[in-house]
Amino acid sequence: MTTRPEFESQASGLLFPEIREILRTAPGELPELTEELHPADLADLVTRLEEDEIRIFFSNLPVDRAADVAEYVDSSLQAELVTSLDPDRAARIVSAMSPDDRADILAEMDPGPAAAILARIALPQRRETQLLMGYEPHTAGGIMTTQFVTLPLATRADHALELVKVAAADKETIYTIFVIDREEKLTGVVSLRELLVADPTQRLADIMNESVVWVTPETDQEEVARLISKYDILALPVVDEGSSMLGVITVDDRIVVGTGPLHPAGALHGGKLREPVGDPGHPGARDR
Amino acid sequence: MTTRPEFESQASGLLFPEIREILRTAPGELPELTEELHPADLADLVTRLEEDEIRIFFSNLPVDRAADVAEYVDSSLQAELVTSLDPDRAARIVSAMSPDDRADILAEMDPGPAAAILARIALPQRRETQLLMGYEPHTAGGIMTTQFVTLPLATRADHALELVKVAAADKETIYTIFVIDREEKLTGVVSLRELLVADPTQRLADIMNESVVWVTPETDQEEVARLISKYDILALPVVDEGSSMLGVITVDDRIVVGTGPLHPAGALHGGKLREPVGDPGHPGARDR
CATH class of the missing domain: 1.25.60.10 (MgtE N-terminal domain-like)
Structure with missing residues (x-):
């Protein structure tokens, strides 16, 4: 620097x-x-x-x-x-x-x-x-990715953390862990933050947030963007009719980030910078 | 569900x-x-x-x-x-x-x-x-937060992970760790993902990305939004003239997320949802 x-x-x-x-x-x-x-x-x-x-x-x-x-x-x-x-x-x-x-x-x-x-x-x-x-391009199905971490309800926090470590090498989304029941239905979410703070012997069932904001593959991408923005969601799950997870939408390059409407030209105005933050692997595709 | x-x-x-x-x-x-x-x-x-x-x-x-x-x-x-x-x-x-x-x-x-x-x-x-x-409201200084994790260059990965666990309870930003030198200057960043994947004995100096996108407190918020969007940044550091960290800007409620210009009314169109994702503590203020 x-x-x-x-x-x-x-x-x-x-x-x-x-x-x-x-x-x-x-x-x-x-x-x-x-x-x-x-x-x-x-x-x-x-x-x-x-x-x-x-x-x-x-x-x-x-x-x-x-x-x-x-x-x-x-x-x-x-x-x-x-x-x-x-x-x-x-x-x-x-x-x-x-x-x-x-x-x-x-x-x-x-x-x-x-x-x-x-x-x-x-x-x-x-x-x-x-x-x-x-999936239609402007729907949740069209913008979702399929690399995410699901773990069963009974997983212990320490075991979950080990599994997330393994997943970190190749899954796009690891900062949100999706908790599934025996029928593989989405039942809750745990943030990696919550996993780090948890008692190692706690089960995901006891740590997770059961109330999950979710969409179906047909949900319009504007609605997806609105939900992500309103609820400050890092990874929004996309589920099928049986509540099984199909994918995840993260705040990435297809969801434009701006302070209100962006200037279409995106002109530079003086912000200094050096180089990139992110994974050397797929910086654009991961939850960084 | x-x-x-x-x-x-x-x-x-x-x-x-x-x-x-x-x-x-x-x-x-x-x-x-x-x-x-x-x-x-x-x-x-x-x-x-x-x-x-x-x-x-x-x-x-x-x-x-x-x-x-x-x-x-x-x-x-x-x-x-x-x-x-x-x-x-x-x-x-x-x-x-x-x-x-x-x-x-x-x-x-x-x-x-x-x-x-x-x-x-x-x-x-x-x-x-x-x-x-x-700080002026529409500048990086005006929207940054001051709760982030900085660690010295020589910190071992396993030790860093322990320190991040402690920080997880009260810092807003833990998915990006800012690496500082002896003069407390920002010298690199490590994502929590990279820390999880790293060999426990590696030093942050060896894991970190030295090339960091950063802004000063005076940088306009539109430029901030453009950089976050262009480089897919989860936590953008704000530094002073001596490269010391003053704050961090995360993709939160003040940086509007949308697929292009959002409808001002934000009208609902059919996305089903249950309840919140996020920390029970400060869901809006953390890196989830």
Whole structure:
């Protein structure tokens, strides 16, 4: 924190000509040149590249990094860039994206190329993706993700914490734990905060909040946003008619955060910043 | 989750006449009658009460519960309701609110009553409140809170987790840990997720992300909202000129969450819900 470069200006300004040059002359150096940049800044930069430059860009980043950047690009451009790639590489990048982003991108693509990519995705991921693609885009089902933690009522707090530790490596949502009964119905929620404060021998049934705000997959996304805002919810569960959990909606990139209506241009006005906060893995897709 | 009453409609509809009746006839029963309701729903209800009913309402809830409800009311109404109460009771409710809400409410009040309440608040809280009142309302300083966790670079992951457990009982923000050097300068951030995944013997210096998005107290709140949205930040640090942490801004009730511009009326359209997610203590003020 001794020097304070303005990373945003660097990413979209100073570094931009350098990155274009590298893409033309030595694309293998792209990962190193851009490793300090937040994926959101790289995504800004991608929107200013030509089509063939975008293809070279996404062909030369490591798959996980390419997926991170792609998650910050809007879904129509995502579809374009994936279409421009070799289907094997496209499938690997799409596989590394969060389930909801993966479904959105494939839903935006033409059916032919989308099917070519889907066919290259591992079966469990493919099924999950096809399920998510079945929901209308502006509904809870269309924006939910399927990576969350459910634990049975009788789980002890200390055991639950161990299980959350394991889940932390690959689940998007770990700060809210969803408690289910024997029929796998959602019966309560426990925040990770509450789990940390609890007596280790307590059961989730005794710690949980039984009153849960929930929506169905058909709930409109504006209603989802209103509920998240009104009740200060970090992870809103989406349940089916039998109260089984289908997914979770978190405050992420598809739910715009603003102080009232945002300026559409989103112009910069002087906030200094360095670089990113978040998981190196999937910063956009997790509950940080 | 077997029955699914629509709590919002109950709170602002069915229960409303019952609550008015109780306020007139047996206000001591108010806590029990309303204990199932989310503070956000009670706050909706408060906006529809008459002035004397509001006074009875806030005089009869337990102090912590009254503070929870007050945090969901807009700050001009907060100021009104606090002014209508006996100063001792008002001071106890205001003390139980989060530091940023406490400062906002007092800044909205006339200087006389505000001073009367301030004089009744414990000295450390009073100093903190006066400091926060010094910032312009629409800046990072005006919306930040002062309850966050900082830990030194050399802290081991297992020790850090123990310290976060202790902090979980009273700090608003625990899902992001701010790492400071010997001069107490902000040098990195670690998410609670990363701490859970880390080897217990690792030092924060080795786990932390050194690149931190930060703002100064003067940064405009629209820029704050843009940064939180762009980088998917859960807790944005506010630092002074010497890189010392002054506060944290979280995605809470003052940062509106919506899918683009929200309908000003916030009309209901069919999302079913039960009750609240969040800490029983200060659901609105914590990182849930």
